[in-house]
Amino acid sequence: LGGDAADLEYSYQIDAGTWSAWSTNPKPTLTSPVLWLPGEHKIDVRARRIGKPETVDLSPQSLLVSFHAVE
Numbered sequence: 467l468g469g470d471a472a473d474l475e476y477s478y479q480i481d482a483g484t485w486s487a488w489s490t491n492p493k494p495t496l497t498s499p500v501l502w503l504p505g506e507h508k509i510d511v512r513a514r515r516i517g518k519p520e521t522v523d524l525s526p527q528s529l530l531v532s533f534h535a536v537e
Contacts, residue, residue, distance in 0.1 A: 478511045479526075490516065506532045 475488040480498045501507060510526040 473516055474513045475516050476511060476513050478509055480509055481507055482510075485512075488514070501533065504533050506530055 474492075475490045476492065476494070477485045477488050478494070478496065479485045480496065481500055483498070483500065486494075496509065508528055508530055510528050512523045512526040514522040
């Protein structure tokens with residue numbers, strides 16, 4: 467999700483859903499029933515300094531991922 471900064475924690479949302487809990491894991495496994503749906507999904511990621519809510523990034527990074535049905 468980000469660089470190697472040891473003092474950051476991350477949160478993500480999938481398709482404008484609710485934000486995940488904050489985590490220091492920069493490589494989480496994303497799980498959501500919505501990801502079972504074929505098509506394009508938008509994942510937004512934000513960061514902040516650990517335990518400092520006033521430092522939350524107000525411009526989350528977005529990425530688009532596509533999933534296709536397997537026959």
